[in-house]
Amino acid sequence: MMYPHTEVRNLPWLHAKVVIGQHSCLLGSANFSSSALGFDKPATWREANLVLTRLDERFVHIQQWFWEQWTDSALISENDLRNAEQKWALRTDFLANHDDTSSAEPHAAKSMYALSEEDLFKPTITGENQIRMASRAMEAMFRKLEPNADKTMIRVPAFVSSILWTYYGRPIATAIEDRQYFQIPAHVWERALESRQPKYNEAKIQRFLSFLSTHAEASPAIRFWAKQYIEAGCPGAP
Numbered sequence: 001m002m003y004p005h006t007e008v009r010n011l012p013w014l015h016a017k018v019v020i021g022q023h024s025c026l027l028g029s030a031n032f033s034s035s036a037l038g039f040d041k042p043a044t045w046r047e048a049n050l051v052l053t054r055l056d057e058r059f060v061h062i063q064q065w066f067w068e069q070w071t072d073s074a075l076i077s078e079n080d081l082r083n084a085e086q087k088w089a090l091r092t093d094f095l096a097n098h099d100d101t102s103s104a105e106p107h108a109a110k111s112m113y114a115l116s117e118e119d120l121f122k123p124t125i126t127g128e129n130q131i132r133m134a135s136r137a138m139e140a141m142f143r144k145l146e147p148n149a150d151k152t153m154i155r156v157p158a159f160v161s162s163i164l165w166t167y168y169g170r171p172i173a174t175a176i177e178d179r180q181y182f183q184i185p186a187h188v189w190e191r192a193l194e195s196r197q198p199k200y201n202e203a204k205i206q207r208f209l210s211f212l213s214t215h216a217e218a219s220p221a222i223r224f225w226a227k228q229y230i231e232a233g234c235p236g237a238p
Contacts, residue, residue, distance in 0.1 A: 011073040018065075025052050118135065131176070134161045141217055159205055163188045163205070166184050168225055189236045192236075212226040
């Protein structure tokens with residue numbers, strides 16, 4: 001629910017945390033969550049923050065920076081909030097039922113083996129593709145496994161990247177008309193098995209997941225989450 005006299009906006013690529021008041025501002029690493037701000041006991045994260053008063057000459061520059069970000073952002077509607085709540089509920093339910101780390105310090109595992117979109121994906125959906133293609137690093141590892149792969153097989157690492165990202169607990173946008181996001185690995189598998197060669201895709205995806213779980217050139221995070229996915233026996237796991 002939106003609070004009266006309050007405007008909430010969204011800037012998808014903004015990661016900074018800044019709070020500006022009438023007489024001071026705060027810059028820091030903490031997300032605005034109970035664990036990051038220390039409301040959970042014991043506190044989950046160690047954070048670093050800096051407080052500047054209006055007397056500091058940097059205060060004006062921070063204000064200017066804030067309004068530049070605000071101008072670039074988009075207004076959030078009630079409908080946006082409802083959609084976000086539904087997606088968060090789906091993510092929470094999936095992690096509770098399928099995330100092996102839930103039984104033993106899930107926050108620590110996600111922190112120690114943090115994935116990033118840059119590890120797995122190219123920056124945007126390009127050309128006639130309807131999903132994000134895999135990063136160059138992922139494609140290079142796939143070619144090591146499948147040196148004779150033709151252009152049609154380039155979707156295999158893309159599907160695997162989406163499987164790992166959604167298993168990690170993050171949605172990924174698509175250009176598919178009836179599915180704007182992959183939210184869980186099952187959504188990715190549905191798409192993979194709708195293709196012209198479903199059996200072919202399934203075997204290649206399973207083989208690449210196994211390859212990533214042990215391959216030395218894969219990052220520790222990719223190896224960890226590929227192994228977790230396989231050992232959890234999730235949809236399509238080898």
